[in-house]
Amino acid sequence: MNEWHVADLEKWDDVICQHVDDIGLSCFPQEFEICDHNQMLGYMAYSGMPSHYPHWSYGKSFEKLKTLYDHGVSGLPYEMVINSNPSIAYLMRDNSLLLQILTIAHVYGHNDFFRNNFTFRTTNPEYTISGFKSRANRVRSYIEDPTIGLERVERVLDAAHALSMQCRRNLAVRKPSELEHRADALKSAEPAKDPFQQIHKRAEYDPPDLRKTPTQPDEDILLFIRDHNPYLSEWERDLLTIAHEEAQYFIPQMETKIMNEGWASFWHHKILERLDLPTDLHLEFLVRHNQVVCPHEGSLNPYHVGIKIWEDLEKQCEGDDLAPLFAVRESDRDSSFLRRHLSEDLVRELDLFQYGPQGDDLVVTEVSDEAGWQQVRDSLIANTGSNLLPTIQVVDADHDGNRTLLLRHDHDGRDLHPQYAEKALAFVHQLWQYDVVLDTVLGGQPAHLTHGERGFSVQTG
């Protein structure tokens, strides 16, 4: 049926591994699993994990993927790699031999990136699979527990999923504990050292309010509710933890989409060029590679933008020494990668533009000429990874002295989607069980969205 056997793949893989080693990629051990399209759909719906807890949203996503696939709207990816140690990659059974070769090389690019990029340092890849499995077992045990049951588990998970991305995004920076926050607060309230304190009037000491919870605004909404709502049961707290942990797993991938895809494409290209492919395979390679990294006019192909930047960086390297590239793949994420390495020339070459709605139309508001390219680049950064998620912090757990939870949206010029904010706030209220207030800005006006006993209301001005 296939033009290849697993033995062929192993043979090519040996050669590829030699090149991977030569060019200096450093990878986790790699496992490849051949799967058919149904299994691939399943892996896609469950983020590639062999085991995952059940929730209807994954059924929805499966259904959606399958519909798109069945109607030929979108194909399936040739591969899927998960960030674990050993790394696991799924290869589609229907791929041609060349596609498998290309994909294997591509997978090593991702593998190296997962292993070396700083955003993945905190993901504990040794425990990825077992973590997902343990969470799946816990959720199943709550569902099967006759005192809890599917409906209640689902209700908590629905709310937790809505808020799980409202968390700290830069995981490489350690989160200070509450005690450290307090110590900091005390320290910073102390008056500055004064060498002439003998003769000066003693500086006023303004004691910080240590009763306030949280001492510093907290972005981890789920964890905050878990730790500060005493009315939650143990299983509810655990579900919040589960949703939070899952989100933490995805954040590094969101944060490095362009870099990571660019890096893998850059290297699969390099490796396949070194492979000495027979002519027919080489021609197919050129065609496939182009399909993967071609620009998508009117939208944005992260493979294309990514590989362009890496190629641009390669040109700046002196001779054959690609060490600067390896340094960048270690210490950047998409935001910094774009800010530092997406040059004016490149923005122009890619013809990136910024657009927005005007009436019913989407209209170009900025183009990449001398006056506009920085704006376009910054706008691209704002639309990348976790920058697409609004930053909302817990400011006060006892607002107005009646346990109202006060949240503040850090408004960066973009308004929240009002209907979504209303529903999401309802979920905060469901978990917090007391009133919740969200301070934000809508249409240039300060707005306070409240969700509580008396339902939802908006106060502006």
Add this chain to the structure above:
Amino acid sequence: MPPPDSVFRPFRSSDAERSDRAAGDRARHRDKVREAIRENIADIIAEESIIGQDKNRIIKVPIRGIKEYRFIYGDQSPQVAQGNGDTERGQVVGKQGDGQDGAPGKAGDQPGVDYYETDVSLEEVIDLMFEDLELPDMERKRLRQIESERNFKRQGFRQKGIRSRLDKRRTARSRVRRKLAGEEPRSNGPTDRFPFHDGDLTYKHITTDIRLESNAAVICIMDTSGSMDSAKKYLARSFFFLLYQFIRSKYQNVEIVFVAHHTAAKEVTEEEFFYKGESGGTMISSGYKRALEIIEERYHPTLWNVYSFHCSDGDNFDSDNADAVKLAEALTNACNLFGYGEIKPLGPRYYESSMLNVFRRLDADNFQTVLIERKQDVWPSFKALLAKERVPTGPEDE
């Protein structure tokens, strides 16, 4: 750094067969979709596009209940895309809310932007609608069924029966079987007579198969006089649609007749019925008279379950009211159910006359009136209509 270790796990079809891991979550999602449809059923029915459509048509039902809400940015936020090399400021690159055909802002690419719509066939929606009605079984009993055929059907075999139904072949076989079972091995001596026993006799069993023909005719009568504008006709159409679908779900064979009337009545096609306007005054009795004629000619109540429904704005000539009531009474005798719907899009007080008052005089269990003011009323009034019909009393039950 040594080259990476790698392992290949070949495809195993047994894994693939076992791997329908999403089945449970899909079923759960499907439940939620149905739930959401059921909750929004009144809105879906009020949706113009589904009425008068082929039942196999797929309709898109936007599902609000199963969106995954999160905090996201609104759609006013600027975005970035790639152009073809000469993009200029002010150039229009797409329409807002236009996620498809490669236009910028592909909805699926942004986290949280949920454009989910589900495809449901009209049939499925109708099923859900009637599930929503929770019609008890007695409902069906009430619908008249007519014994159309009496067939005799062979069904199995019995040890007892009348001689004419004896199955000779099976009887003989049964005897042979008994003989072989009792025979001593290798006894080749002269065989004794081996008669039939009563136990060998096998009779064909015949059952009578009564086929209940369930024919129904829906007679839609509508006032097409000058005062019935398109808004009113739309409400009427929604109502007729529900009635037709409901009756079709209960009977095998449903015919539908359209009678349009102003001062005179005639039978028309569906197209003409809903879209052709007439002018002039209204004489409701003319429509009823025509309906009775049609029932007499083609749908005699001994063979057909007849459902008639009349929609009007109630603006009848006063002189006609007495006739109308008389003929309505005749219709209630001929029909399983006769209903009158008064369409008053501006609220009942706005209009001078109403047939609802006139019809108070008519006292029949299978006569119902409803008042429809807005399209949101259509479903509740339809439900009310059937809820009343559910009461198991009435002339037809005897």
